[in-house]
Amino acid sequence: MKRRSLMQGAAVAGLLAMTWGSAALAQEGEKTVIGVAIPSATHGFMGGLNWHAQDTIKRLGAAYPNLEFVLSTSGDSAKQVNDIEDMMATRDIDALVVLPFESEPLTAPVKAVKDAGKFVTVVDRGLSQEGIEDLYVAGDNTAFGRVAGEYFKANLKPGAKIVVLRGIPTTLDNERVEAFQKALDGSEIEILDMQHGNWNRDDAFNVMQDYLSKYPQIDAVWAADDDMAVGVLEAISAANRQDQMWVVGGAGMKEIVKRIMDGDKQLPVNVTYPPALISSAIEMTALHFVSNAPMTGRFIIGSQLITPENANKFYYPDSPF
Secondary structure (H helix, E strand, C coil): CCCCHHHHHHHHHHHHHHHHHHHHHHCCCCCEEEEEEEECCCCHHHHHHHHHHHHHHHHHHHHCCCEEEEEEEECCHHHHHHHHHHHHHHHCCCEEEECCCCHHHHHHHHHHHHHCCCEEEEECCCCCCCCCCCEEEEECHHHHHHHHHHHHHHHCCCCCEEEEEECCCCHHHHHHHHHHHHHCCCCCCEEEEEEECCCCHHHHHHHHHHHHHHCCCCCEEECCCHHHHHHHHHHHHHCCCHHHCEEECCECCHHHHHHHHCCCCCCCCEEECCCCHHHHHHHHHHHHHHCCCCCCEEEEECCCEECCCCHHHHCCCCCCC
C-alpha cells in the first residue's frame, strides 16, 4: 500500500515531477551518501514510519543510482547518537535525516554533523536549539493539540474533568500540550493530571490505571497518540468504566479509524499526524542533491479532525499503521 499521496503533500510530488528529468545529476560523479537515523519500530506509529522510510529509500535508490542511503534504527538516545557518529566516521555521509529519539540528547551530536558542513534534515521531534538544521519536516504539532482541544471544549460541559497523557519529553510534545491547553481557555474544563505515557501502550496502560485509581470522576481522556489510546482503553475496560468517559488519541491508526467509522461512542474522533512524513523528509533531502530546487526551511503537514462523517477518507486497511 503506497500511502504517500495524502501524507507527502502535493508539493513534494510536484517537485519530483519537475526534477525527474534531472536524475542524470545524481548519476554522474561520486556517490552522495545520505544517512537516515530514526527510532526503532517500538509502537504502531513508528512501525508505520519505519515502513515508509524503507520503502522511500528503496524507491529513491532505484531512481537515483548515485544516491546511497544508510539507515539506522535505535531504541534509545544513546544508540542513536552512536549511530550518527558512526555514519560520520565510517561512511562520511553528505547529509543526515534524523528523527531524534529525544530532543536534548541529540542536539549536540546533530549540531556536530551540521558544523562539519553536512546537509541536515530534522524530522518531527525538533532539537532543543533552534536553527541547527537546514530543513525541518513535521506534522503541525500546534494544530494537533489545538484541534483536539477545540473538540474537548465544544463537546464537554463547563466543570468537566479530564486527564492527559503526554509523549516522550520532546519539543513537539511541548507544542502539542501547550496548544491543547490554550484551546481550553475559558471552558472551565479541569485538567486533573498530565503524565508521560511515552507514546507506548504499556506505559499508557499503567498511567491510566493510576488515573483511574486516583480520580472517581473522569469525563474524557486526551491520549494524544493512538498507541497510548489503546493502552488507555484497556485500562478503562479493566476498571469497567467504559461508560464514564471517551478517549481521543491521534495519528490515524487504522484500527482506531475503523472504530470511529463504526460509530464507537468511546472513540468519537481522532486527529491526523501521518507517519509517512518521513518520506517527505527523505525525498526533499534527496532533491537537494539531484536538482536545483531550494530545499531549506520548514515543511509542515497539517492536522485534520477525523469524524464518523469523514473517517472513510482516512481508513487504509492495507497500511502498516
